[in-house]
Amino acid sequence: MRYDTVIIGAGLSGLAAGIRLAYFDRSVCVLERHTTIGGLNSFYRLRKRNHDVGLHAVTNYAPPGTLTGPLSKLLRQLRLRWEDFALVPQRQSSIVFPGCTLRFTNDFEYFEQQVIERFPGEKDNFARLVLRIAEYDPMALNQPEISTREVLAEELDNPLLVEMLLCPTMFYSSATPDDLEWPQFVIMFRSIFQEGFARPLEGVRLILKKLVRKFRGLGGELRLRSGVQKILSDSDHATGVLLDDGNVIEAKNVLSSAGNFETMRMCEQATDLSPPGEISFVESIYSLDRQPADLGHDQTIVFFNDSPTFEYRRPDVPVDVSSGIVCSPNNFEYGEPSGEGRMRITALADPGHWLNLPPDEYAQQKQEWAERVLASTLRYVPDFRKHIVDTDIFTPRTIRRFTGHENGCVYGAPRKIRDGCTHLRNLFLCGTDQGFLGIIGSMLSGITIANLHLLRPSKSL
């Protein structure tokens, strides 16, 4: 059978695109190499514990009944209800630099107050920046490139405030070292500070299972353990895919969430040789015998940096311990016990080091570097070491192994393909290299590209 569309990758963007196509009666098959769904935002079980792969928090939080904004748009497009994601808001998060802490919640006014208290001279500047952010449409597809560092330097006088705003926005989205494109900063500023953080009690598992159930219920087909080795083509168009097991699946269209570089590698005559991204992380997941709050740690997410300037790039050392993210998934307003205590610590890592380690050195290196990251982090959180009952550590190598994304990069390549087009007229890209990032962003990426190219009402069924 020849499908209307074959989708490569059962991550959030692929599944969201699949739902749109299946809903409008297209025949669609999602192919996933791994044994499970989720890709960069998957989940797993280890030593009887459930963990999320990428999820610290869902951004873009909006309470039920909200009619505008990315979350509302997403739910409408997928014909889901707000309750389907069961999002619970955060407690409080903070950005910690030497001599200065900025706290924020899902109430933007609180953050504005914090900024004014810590940087009294910036009150008018910050108000003007907020206005500039409000007036900008980051979703328009043809944008000139603007440097966020330049814009912030124009609007704000205090360089520390600039660095502190860049820290969480880059940490949660940037594929480019040291700077962020202005549209991306606008998206992140809104999603983190103005909308806010939330999480389902069950983690990303809940969202993924809802998506798969909906997709299958609409007649979509999902095949796991079905890696694609090649995209088959005939002159200027794709004809289908060749699986790792040698089977061929024919399709009128192919939508790939594997990444630009990764997709071009599957094509016979790719013209776009853009390199993959290099931004990746190590993350340690500690399970505790106490709730973090019982140990005096009530923050949802802490972004720390131990110098006045925030350096964000592929480090020269295996792990950059000068900065990091501490996530405590228990510290959301669940109103009920949230399961075992957990602390997750994330830091920038050099993919080259982690991918090239000989196997017998890898485990040892993970332990060593996790300890260094932990030591650095203990300057910012209570010492929870004697409460650790389990540790799991993942590196760029882990990410590459389970998602196929080159270098284990989590935010895609620096060059985004916003309209999702490739050299083949019926091969499209969605996901991190299309450019909408994060849990909500990636679903909107799949939806946007499906709407733009695969669901045009004028296209014959």
Place this chain on the structure above:
Amino acid sequence: MVADEIRRVILDILSRIQPDEDLSGLVDAVPFREQLELDSMDFLDIVMELRKQYRVQIPEEDYEHLASMSGTISYLEPLLKDVQSPV
């Protein structure tokens, strides 16, 4: 289908696309976008829902007729005259 039935069909589609919106006060002569939080993605969905449910094909150049409820009803009446109303 007659005008009233078409109106109900459109309201049904709007409530699928935007379930949190209160449609009871909808004014037929006023464009949808002035009364509801609908963007271009939602608007395309209206067109696609009509096609999915009633096999009505609407070319892009005719989209302007669908700006308001009354415009939509007038446009669809001839296209849906032989189609059964959903109960």
